[in-house]
Amino acid sequence: MAKRDEPLRMDETHKRLLDWTYGQPPSERLAALILDDEGYRDIDPSHPLGGPDGGRDGHCTRDGEEGVWAVYFPRGQQSLKDIGDKLVADIDAARKHDPEFLVFVTNQEIRHSERTSLRALGGEIRIELLHLERVGTNLDRQRMAAVREQFLKIPATPVSDDPSIDLRVSLVGTAHMFTDDNKVLNHWVAIREKEIRKKSEQGHARLRAEQEKKERAEAERRAQQARQAAEKARETRMEPFPGRFGGSAIEMPWGGDFLRDSKIFDAVTMEQAVPDFISRMRGIQGVEVPQPPEPLSEEEIASRVAAYRTTLESRWPSCRDYLAGVGWDGMHIRIKNEAKSFLTDVEVILTFRGARGVDHEGLDDFELMKVQDPAWEPPRDPLYYTAIPAMARFRSKDFPIEWRDNDDGDLEVTITLARLRPLSEWRSEDYGDEVVLVVDPGADIDEVSVTFTATARTHDDVFEGAPLTVPVEKISMLDKLLAVMEATKDTSDD
Structure with missing residues (x-):
């Protein structure tokens, strides 16, 4: 052991943990204190000094879930x-207790790539790993100085009159990834092809009907000409009609078809009035007058389907984000001031590596058509509807959360707090589900690494917190879409 006046290694805590020689009882007691600091509650050790423990080193809870913990501190x-x-x-051994999770506290270095395989061993039991790096980082915090000195014999640093920032950040929620978004994209393309083919068939039917109408009109014209010729021949055989003042007979300027000709004229007038009405409708902003269906060849159908696919693929990331914002809950962030002093003008910046942020929308305004085009708006009657520009989401000037996707493709969340009381905890869920954490399909990660820094007034140093991780939930986009549709259907039925 290093003497008090000798400088310690920068990794002294990690080294002494890995070279553990104190046996099982101290390791279980140390683990219990670490669990408490990590936010676990109802910590109940079994038998640190030996004896039947029922297949667990202790019982604990977190966020309402029941769990057990086990300790592995070899040399x-x-x-x-x-x-x-x-x-x-x-x-x-723990299965007999039917826990929802098992916390494995160990002094072993477990690489990032190894953690996934170890977590998979739990099956229906969620495995939470407190490995060497995480345990060492926990013990290096100022608030754990006394624990570090008790169990690792590393002298605690005296607390100054102006204590450093000491924050603990915890994250509640998961990141989300769609696994088969191409299947949903292909569904939309198939729907559009069906619509194009249906309208094409209507166009062909329209042309056939127009041709038949034209043929009937031609037959009617020829019959009319025949009737007019017969009528004229009959009129020329009529005897002269004596005029009132004498002279030759007056020839009537119309035949017996005058009434029918008047109706035809009226019909033509109405037909001419319809295009005039349509032209006036075109003058109304936002009105689109439907065009008659157009008959298409197979080549033309294939070309239109391909054009739609190209357009859909270009906006598909925003389509995925729309469904993510509707179908998933936002990430909840909690910040606790572990120091026994006030902090003012606090700024905490969290960086989620390899993840992006999406506005949380919720199910209330879900529109199925927006899954293929987030800019889509439902049609409205132009004569009774006046478009009102969409209002931006209202935020008060002291709203504490801002976020952006930086140039490296990471999500940065900045939280600004005017004041943070000693030993108090700030919770983002008090302001609603602000941002949904998403990971693009195809990313080969099972968890998102999170780092954070903090600054505050009167503190010249920058506090760097211990790295955190957020699990990535991978789910079928089609399954999520069907679930959202079913949920909104139930809501609309109510």
Whole structure:
């Protein structure tokens, strides 16, 4: 052990954890204190000094869920197989308690790529890993100085009159990824092709009907000419009609078809009035007069379907984001001031590596057509509707949360708080579900790494918190779409 006046290694905490020589009872007691600091509650150790523990080192809860915890503090780094065997044994022993999660507290270094395989061992039991890096970072916090000194014999740094920033950030929620979005895209293309073919058939039917109408009109014209010729021949055989003042007979300027000709004229007038009405309708802003269906060849149909697919693919990321914002809950952020002093003008910046942010919309305004075009708006009667520009989401001037996707493709969330009381916790859910965390399809990650920094007035230093992780939920986009449709159907039925 280093003497008090000797400088310690920068990684002294991690080194002493890995070289653990104190045995099982102290490791279980240390684990209990770490669990408490990490936000677990109702921590109830079993038998640190030995004895039957019922297949668990202790019981705990978190966010209303029941769980157990197990401790593995061997001396020196063990193989992944040895770590996995110990975890499997702990899982098998814990199943009799039917826990929702198992916290595996260990002094072993577990690489990022190894954590996924270890978590998968739990099956229906969620595995939460408190590995060397996480345990060491926890013990290096100022508030854990006394615990670090008690169990690792590393002298605690005296607390100054102006204590440093000491914040704990916890994240509630998951990141989300669609796994088969191409299947949904192809569904939309198939629907559009069906619509194009239906209108094409209507166009062909229209042409056939117009041709038949033209043929009937031609037959009627010829019959009319024949009747007029017969009528004229009959009139020329009529005897002269004596005029009132004598002279030759007066020839009537119309025949017996005058009444019918008047009706035809009226009909033509109405036909001429319809295009005039349509032309006036065109003058109304936003009015689109439907065009008659157009007959298409197979080549023309294929060309239009391909054009739609190209357009849909170009906006598909925004389509995915629309469904994500509607169908998933936002990420909840909690910030606790662990110091026994006030903090003012606090700014916390969280960076979610490899994830993006999407506005949380909720189910109330869900429109199915917006899944293929977020800019789509339902048609309205132009004679009774006046468009009102969409209002931006209202936020008060002291709204504490801002977020953006930076140039590196990471989400940055900035939280600005005027004041943070000692030992108090700020919660983002008090302001609603603001941002949904999404990961683009195809990304080869199972969790999002999160780092954060904090600054405050009268503190010249920048506080850098311990890295956090957020699990990535991978779900079929088609399944999520069907679930949203069913949920909104139930709402509309009510």
